[in-house]
Amino acid sequence: MDTVLRIILQRLALGLVTLLVVSIVIFVAVNLLPGDFAELILGQGSTPEAVASIRRDLGLDQPMVARYFQWLSGMVTGDLGTSFAQLNFQTNLGGAGGVTVIEQIAPRFSNTLFLAGVTAMIAVPISLILGVLAALYRNSAFDKATNIFTLSSVSSPEFFMAYLLILFLAVLNPILPSLSNIYDGMAFSDRLNKSLLPALTLTLVVMAQMMRMTRAAIINLLASPYIExxxxKGISPIRVIVRHALPNALAPIITVIALNLAYLITGVVVVEVVFVYPGIGQLFVDSVKIRDIPVVQACCLIFAAAYILLNLTADILAIISNPRLRHPK
Amino acid sequence: MTDQLLKIRGLKIEGRSDETWNPIINGVDLDLKKGEVLGLIGESGAGKSTIGLAAMGFTRDGVRISEGSVVFDGVDLVTASAKVKRGLLGKRIAYVAQSAAASFNPAHRIIDQHTEAPTQHHVMSRAESTADGIELYRKLRLPDPENIGFRYPHQVSGGQLQRAMTAMAMSCRPDLIIFDEPTTALDVTTQIEVLAAIREIVEEYDTAAIYITHDLAVVAQMADTIKVLLRGDEVEEADTRTMLSAPTQDYTKSLWAVRSFERPRKPAVVSGAVPVVSVRKIQASYGKIKVLHDVSFDIHAGRTVAVVGESGSGKSTVARCITGLLPPSVGEIAFDGDVLPGDYRKRPKDQLRQAQMIYQMADTALNPRKTIGQIIGRPVQFYTGLTGSDRRRRVDELLNQIELEPSEYFNRLPSELSGGQKQRIGIARALAAEPKFIICDEVTSALDQLVAEGILRLLADLQDKLGLSYMFITHDLATVRAIADEVVVMKEGRVVEQGEKTAMFLPPHHAYTDLLLSSVPEMDPDWLDNLLTERGIDNIGDAAVDKM
Known part of the structure; x- marks a missing residue:
């Protein structure tokens, strides 16, 4: 177990370093965006003095390196700053009374996690089962039908799949609500009900890759001597695949699942817009529009952290799935 | 005919290549009685394994049984449904594969794989089968039989795994076991243990077996009758003693004759001559693990030094030190009396040119996307600077030297050559540098005996013509006998004995050399019996424990 522990610690440290590098990239990239908050808020007729004054109040006149370290030190202590757009100008700039970035992001992010969780609960088991069955009945009509279905659903634009589902499940057969306007204090069952359509849409989007990787990873192993x-030994075909091939095919499957879960957290803005789902994606796009730099940076960092964390988890699970590392000589 | 177990009639098997079906087996008959052991021998491509699998009603992807019947105890496995076959496989017919390391599932414990067939076929409960497995492990003289099954395959050595796989095949007490080259991948000393274990357990449970191998001496120990195959046809079949003493067919005789190749003795080295390569007290480590301890030996001009030992004895590490891939931590390598830098990157091109290598797996040592002309032409240009038509002429000359027709082979890809031809290309590539010294790393161990003999003869001729020195790494003592002038025996990173070959093959030996020499199977059906009596059965068990 020592080896596994050592590898996990190494990966964790590497993840932190990656996050640090990403934070630099984010900071530089966001600051390279043309236009800034002060110009946008004051409009076209603003005097240079007024712009400079707001910049000074927001700290935008400081050199970039100084601002980066300020941001970084805030982040390490858990302070992501105050949203420009939500600053309370009456209570003195930067003082108490403004809405912090954390307060603004937290509910949105938890909504996003909820949607990603529901989607994963549906998509991952279905993809795995379909992948195993497709490998079992490879080159059969079932295999081909599954491939065509998943490939066409992943190839269609997300909003198109969303509208199709709305048409069939909300308009023609009013089973599910087409609006996903969830809010705090909602009962869990209502929340689930309202999130179901976006979750199904996302399922269609992420399923193809996971299912096809499961199928490919298993088929890839079917020529190995231990499968023969x-x-x-007269073992039934389904047992050969589930017990003998699948455990050895886990590493690539886990990696693809992790990538798709990361996508569910970071890339679902279109689906959020279609269903009016209050997730972090919409907040991110809105903040970019008004150059609300603290929020944009925080969102970027959360996205990066999600990717790194999920890939790290995938790496660790893949390592644990390898008996050579779990049980060294 | 109540004791007839397996009856194969007119078996024809085809394999698919490029959309067409080509015959692999052209109508073979085979009969096996209960408790009888049949040896199937032949070179690779003779169809031994294909027949072995077909005897289980199984064909690999891209292979089909086109005609004939395989009747096992009244059931024709060719026409039987998949379900009927599954009911027999594992339960009444079992299989032992060539590479146990590859044929055990890496994801499950050995015992879980052992109990799978009995529980799936409802022969025994899991607990019963586990207890039975432990009993079988004990019978097969595996070390620590109570616990070894609870390890994962990668935690157990190759020879032990091979025995564990034999135990697994025995788990349902089948009537028939197909052994497909079960000891080919093992060292000679390990091979003995596995052979003895297999034979004992097959006798004890009166199991019939088909024993597939290319090694005549091995089959002589194991089989009651021997069937010789050549390219999908039966050459002849007879009981073992008759077959060994009086083969009737020319092909069988030629197989028997291979082992007789031996080079004439060379004159002794002039005393005071400077050796081509001198390995002086080298030590080397991989990380913290020290793998070589004070290894020293000399290789003189025009002579062949065989370095022998089991896997893990440090043979290949010495080669890595000489070529500079692994700089020794202590000691030095001298070439023609000049000490070489330890790291190959610090050696001048001319020194690099002088020492070349030929590898065990010609398959993986040749770039599959380059033509033969490019593979040989590249070192010609790199080391001798020849280009254009000069380079082409030199490549042709090299191809002639390895007895391949230049016009025919120049533009071919490695995949279009046979195993022996690929190894010849490996030799030509080494010769392209015009070296004085060549390291041959197990160059014949992946080849059939007839082909291997051809390679050995070629190397011997080249040595006479070009005055080359060879370092011959091998674990096969027959090869040593055929080609070496001097022998260096290694064990656990140390040289345990060295000297002239003629002296080495005569007693008294170092105990380890003796073990190696006596473990090489001989073409005498009583050899294994005599050896086991001589060593005492317990010795083998002890040897297995020592290996832990």
Whole structure:
């Protein structure tokens, strides 16, 4: 177990370093955006003095390096700053009374996690089962139908799949609500009900890759001597695949699942817009529009952290799935 | 005919390549009685494994049984449904594969794989089968039989795994076991243990077996009758003693004759001559693990030094030190009396040119996307600076030297060559640098005996013509006998014995050399019995424990 622990710690440290590098990239990239908050808020007729004054109040006149370290030190202590747009100008700039970035992001992010969670609960098991079945009945009509279905759903634009589902499940057969306007204090079952359509849409989007990787990873192993051995022991085909092939095919499957889960957290803005779902994606796009730099940076960082964390988890699970590392000589 | 177990009639098997079906087996008959052991021998491509699998009603992807019947105890496996076959496989017919390391599932414990067939076929409960497995492990003299099954395959050595796989095949007490080259991948000393274990357990449970191998001496120990195959056809079949003493067919005789190749003795080295390569007290480590301890030996001009030992003895590490891939931590390598830098990157091109290598797996040592002309032409240009038509002429000359027709082979890809031809290309590539010294790393161990003999003869001729020195890494003592002038025996990173070959093959030996020498199977059906009596059965068990 020592080896596994050591590898996990190494990966964790590497993840932190990656996050630090990403934070620099984010900071530089966001600051390279043309236009700034002060110009936008004052409009076209603003005097240079007024712009400079707001910049000074927001700290935008400081050199970039100084601002980066300020941001970084705030982040390390858990302070992501105050949203420009939500600053309370009456209570003195930067003082108490403004809405902090954390307060603004937290509810949105938890909504996003909820939607991603519901989607994962549906998409991952279905993809795995379909992948195993497709590998079992490879080159059969079932295999081909599954491939065509998943490939066409992933190839269509997300909003198109969303509207199709709305048409069939909300308009023609009013089973599910087409608006996903969830809010705090809503009962869990209502929340689930309202999130179901966006979750199904996202399922269609992420399923293809996971299912096809499961199928490919299993089929790839079917020529190995130990699979032949299992068949020569008279083991049934489904058991050969589930017990003998699948455990050895886990590493690539886990990696693809992690990538898709990361996508569910960071890339679902279109679906959020279609269903009016109050997730972090919409907040992010709105903040970019008004150059609300603290929020944009925080969102970027959360996205980056999600990617790194999920890939890290995938790496660790893949390592644990390898008996050579779990049980060293 | 109540004791007839397996009856194969007119078996024809085809394999698909490029959309067409080509015959692999052209109508073979085979009969096996209960408790009888049949040896199937032949070179690679003879169809031994294909027949072995077909005897289980199984064909690999891209292979089909086109005609004939395989009747096992009244059931024709060719026409039986998949379900009927599954009911027999594992339960009444079992399989032992060539590479146990590859044929055990890496994701499950050995015992879980052992109990799978009995529980799936409802022969025994899991607990019963586990207890039975432990009993079988004990019978097969595996070390620590109570616990070894609870390890994962990668935690157990190759020879032990091979025995565990034999135990697994025995788990349902089948009537028939197909052994497909079960000891080919093992060292000679390990091979003995596995052979003895297999034979004992097959006798004890009166199991019939088809024993597939290319090694005549091995089959002589194991089989009651021997069937010789050549490219999908039966050459002849007879009981083992008759077959060994009086083969009737020319092909069988030629197989028997291979082992007789031996080079004439060379004159002794002039005392005071400077050796081509001198390995002086080198030590080397991989990380913290020290793998070589004070290894020293000399290789003189025009002579062949065989470095022998089991896997893990440090043979290949010495080669890595000489070529500079692994700089020794202590000691030095001298070439023609000049000490070489330890790291190959610090050696001048001319020194690099002088020492070349030929590898065990010609398959993986040749770039599959380059033509033969490019593979040989590249070192010609790199080391000798020849270009254009000069380079082409030199490549042709090299191809002639390895007895391949230049016009025919120049533009071919490695995939269009046979195993022996690929190894010849490996030799030509080494010769392209015009070296004085060549390291041959197990160059014949992946080849059939007839082909291997051809390679050995070629190397011997080249040595006579070009005055080359060879370092011959091998674990096969027959090869040593055929080609070496001097022998260096290694064990656990140390040289345990060295000297002239003629002296080495005569007693008294170092105990380890003796073990190696006596473990090489001989073409005498009583050899294994005699050896086991001589060593005492317990010795083998002890040897297995020592290996832990």
């Amino acid at each position: 051995m299992a068949r020569l």
